Amino acid sequence: MPAYHVEESIFIKKQPAELVEYLSDFTSWPTWSPWLVMEPNCPVTYQGTQGEVGAGYHWQGDLTGEGKMTLKEKSDKQLVIDLQFIKPFKSFATATFKIGPEGDGSKVTWLLDAKLPFFLFFMKKMLEQTLSMDYVRGLKMLKSLLEAGSIASKMELIGERQQAKMHYVALASEATINELGDLISSDYEKIYTHFKEKNISAVGAPITLYESMDMETSICKVRNLFPVENPVAVEAPFICDSIAESKTYVVKHVGDYQFIGNAWSYAMFSARHNKVKIKKMPAGFEAYLNNPHEVSTEHLETEIVLFAK
Incomplete structure (x- = not known):
């Protein structure tokens, strides 16, 4: 199965400890997630004690498909998240946040490592580029939310x-x-x-x-x-x-x-x-x-x- 990797970074004017706590609480994710933002009424359920290893959430939307994520590891500079995609096709991935001090804030790096189903091998490059753009959008929204207190983005079909x-x-x-x-x-x-x-x-x-x-x-x-x-x-x-x-x-x-x-x-x-x-x-x-x-x-x-x- 072909492996693919996505990695994007951004500077956020917040300290690492605050960012680790914020990102490990999945109840904040629908506000800045580059996928859930396009389907704000997507049903989301949360599991476990947010912020602690083992916590997670499950989503099931018309546009975003279905899947769940679980916090696997947490330290003062890194979060590791297990991802399971259920629809439109089943697959597994690992998302990682690396957070370190930089200037008067932090550098946040969001990574994804996964493998494609064998029948989608031809989509590797396109998927990496598409997900990279998604990650950039998500990090920009995260930065705006934490620094400005809001995200200036509303959509109407x-x-x-x-x-x-x-x-x-x-x-x-x-x-x-x-x-x-x-x-x-x-x-x-x-x-x-x-x-x-x-x-x-x-x-x-x-x-x-x-x-x-x-x-x-x-x-x-x-x-x-x-x-x-x-x-x-x-x-x-x-x-x-x-x-x-x-x-x-x-x-x-x-x-x-x-x-x-x-x-x-x-x-x-x-x-x-x-x-x-x-x-x-x-x-x-x-x-x-x-x-x-x-x-x-x-x-x-x-x-x-x-x-x-």
Whole structure:
């Protein structure tokens, strides 16, 4: 059976002892778990005395599947957790938290070691990359919860919707997921300046269209764009193109852009659960419905729009 490994770290401005106690109490996990956050009504039951070896919890959701975890080892710098996945397929894994002092806080490293069922061997690289992104989301939410006291991320399922044909002007770019934020801002500024120089008017919210993503390298090919009423003449590197009328599946995210991945995950899992077939490429787009310079972070509105078959 092919083994796979995931490892991600983050700095949190809390002392190791506090983090060990917080993470060993599973009743806190639904608030920041990158999986339970997309299904807040998922039934969860707890076993044992929380914070002590032998404690655990069991979940059984429509989107998150079914499984249970048990605290196996606990020390002042490490937690070891046994994971048992029951649905959608049975497997076992070991999750570890390594927590050590760093500056005025702690470095938290979240690891996962497991083996895939033999019939899923071809999914190893994709699974590692997907889980790495999940771990990054979870650690960011954990950091926000413990440092700021809250997580600015709320989601609303809009569901199936018909997308009208859309003309647009764009810049085509590529970057890793971690680099996308700066790239998107830079491209939008260039397009905005070009529109002012050429007297072109946008007729909708700015959009990032995801043309492809390499799951092994996390490199995304995107088009950062503004919708326009009709096609316009542009010169390279600008592109004028259109999105055809199409069926879509939509989730709205309200909150910090750093948590938009929650909405992507929710949209994918929800579409699968509701038997809505999604196109692989282009996967979809993000539409930024309000201006981050005009509203607070917790009120930022973004739509995740998946292209349906």
